[in-house]
Amino acid sequence: MNLSVRYQESFSRGELLLRSIFGLFYIILPHTFILLFLSIWSSILTFISWWIILFTGSYPESFYEFQVKLLRWSTRLNLRVYNLADGYPAFGLDVQDESFTLDIPYPERLSRGTLLLKSFFGIFYVVFPHGIVLYFRLIWTMILGFLAFWSVLFTGSYPQSWHEFNVGTLRWGLRLNLYMSFMSDQYPPFSGK
């Protein structure tokens, strides 16, 4: 999985204020409304895929493509919510966004053993350890995000190391999501890089 977010040399102060004050209404609510229905569809496909992987050892390609597109959409939204990119996130599953690239190669084969392992014991060896570390990382991400808000407001730039760290948090979450939604057999590393 590869997530790279373009670092903007300068951010718009106007957009930052607009997003911070009215973002809930004109970005989060409309996108979340549609994403809610798509997430229900995604859950259905994930459930069906679980059985398909169990019997055939591969994730249906069309289902996989849909899941990747949905992840791209949610990433597009998250980048704006966390003020990591300017511009309004476009609606649609097939839309391209200049601010980031998210490539998730399709795995031809998936292990049935790993599928069962993560289904029954994933909460112990994936969710708990990653959840604990990510919890503290998320706190730090929120703090950096808050500080970055003021930095952008007064200087127009987002400190690059903070930007990388916060993108790393998103990347970590995505890897965890991929593993637990049976889209990858690669155990997520304890790193945002």
Next chain:
Amino acid sequence: MEYHEIEQPNDLTKKEKEDAMGAYLMMFASVGAGLPLPIINLIASIVYFIINKGKSRFVKFHSYQSLLSQFPTTVINAVGVFWAVQIFLLDNYEVTDIFKGYVLMAVVLNLVYFIFSIVGAVKARKGLMYYFIFFGKLSYHYAYAKSPTSEVAKVIQNVPPKL
């Protein structure tokens, strides 16, 4: 009525076979969505059909067959759920022999539907056609019947003026 030639397993891609198989597995949609309502399966089948009807005829056939077979199952299950709610939650009716018979019938029909769908899914994954009773012919006709060519349509539509 003329029909398009049916694809053979080797003519189909893995993706097409998987898409066709997925149609039958929409019977698990309500479990996947976490909403145990019969209508969810029907909605999922409709959505799946709409998404896939533009793909190959093979996928279109299986999606349509799965959707058609979903209708009676959904109606039977919905009536059963409604009846059960009236009896057990609202106390409007009592458990009668007719209700017991209906539940038994619903269980048997669901079992038949489940077996047919699983067999359909397995066949579709292998790139094979599988015809359900009644719905099979309808779906075949829908997916493979040749529509009148535009040339014929033009002849029918454009007629000389009445003199």
